[in-house]
Amino acid sequence: MTGIRKRKINNAIAMGVAASCAAVGLGLLLLILYDVLKNGLSSFGWTLFANDPAPPGMEGGGLRSAFLGQILLTAAALAAGVPAGVLAGTFLSEYGRNMKLSKIISAVSDMAVSIPSIVTGAFVYAILVKPFGGFNGWAGAAALAIIVLPIIVRTTESMTSMVPWSLREAAFALGAPYHKVIMGVVWRSAAGGIFTGVLLAAARAAGETAPLLFTSFNSGHFSLNMGRPVPSLTVTIYQYAASPYESWVSLAWGAAFAVTAAVLVLNVTGRLLIKLRQGK
């Protein structure tokens, strides 16, 4: 066998292995989407959004409470996580750019992104659930906020440090103090990127179950009281899908479809925005 022939065969084998691995990964993803779509669509209808869960066996239940609860938890998490994350990320790339501490914080944030979310849930359980005597919405929001924080810190840091220094110098040369340079020029230049980071963080928060199991838990009743257990789509999926009642299983599929669609839309929008900005 000549060398060139051997190389060609090796190349074909490598390509074949790589392509089939990619096909398996992609195929599984498509299978999940197909399953969720097929089963979810059947229970997808206006009752899903309009009604609260019905007792097992009764027809016509919906997930209004879970939808609202999910939005409430995610919004509260972002309300805390976005300002803190953007300010922290800005500190890392601006005031603290020459400090050793910043590099440490940056590295820790990178690690924090991959902390198993169930650990975060357990941590919040210990400080916000147990001492207060029960599951509550605030604890759920706090757990989600801890999860989104490092994502927003790192995106803000990388987006603001991509703003060329010459632009900051130009603002300084006009006599602007540093905080005005940051607010008027740096944030404005990086706004699209930071917004994209927030969308991706929101998608992550909306798809989490583990940290909510220990914190906001679930509730079959309609309630906007964050001091009490707050229902969420993900925990509802977890509980209903494993239940023996057919109507609940069907609701779980509906919820799965809604969560998948929302996360998909947020992710695709976020990535499109990144692409648009890079194309410019």
Add this chain to the structure above:
Amino acid sequence: MPKVRGKRMMDLLTVNNLNFYYGSNKSLDGVTLPIRRNCVTSLIGPSGCGKTTLLRCFNRMHDLYPGNRYEGEIVMDGRNILDKGEDLITLRSSLGMVFQKPTPFPMSVFENIAYGLRLRKVRNTALLKEKVEKSLRQAALWEEVKDRLKESALGLSGGQQQRLVIARTLAVDPEAVLFDESTSALDPVSTQKIEDLMVELKKEVTIVAVTHNMQQAARISDYTALMYIGKLVEYDRTEIIFTKPKHKMTEEYVLGRFG
């Protein structure tokens, strides 16, 4: 002290025995020269000679980065602007700077010009409009952008962006505008426009221009300073520098024998 007052009238800045260090690296060594009011002064010399470093001492741009140190003095209105107590915000307002590459902010043409005014708490819309128009006219850009004031400044051409930056600098009524190789990234037509502008602007402001284009220095400046490895080689009226310089090095540089 009539003599001192007379001198103050004539010179906007007086650089006295200025040393500058990037960390432990001495980048300016005993530089002494005046910057005459309402004149164009060019700083020329080969790359690394310290001309940009000197320019950035005038508005204390070096203070943005840690580890830099000044020695000596730059006198303006009777005070040493290198003193610790100098208010950098006021200093930078009175000595505007235009950079090598255009630096439009990611906002509309109007907001770019208004940026410096808003920093100074100008909130009156009529006054803002008037100032924006005046600055754009001074920068010979008004006719080209008067119908697109609300559009993003990032959509302007490179040459227009550079004149926008000049207009933005002029809007806050500076005493001087410092140009840091501001035409080196531009095409010849845009360069010509900006050179004409510098000559026109010196009626109202003092101009200091760093350039490594010797012909440009000869075309636009009244005074020229040649620098080499952190030292001032020669400073004089431009026609003297280019026709009968005192130093052999100056003659060789302007004839293009090195650099």
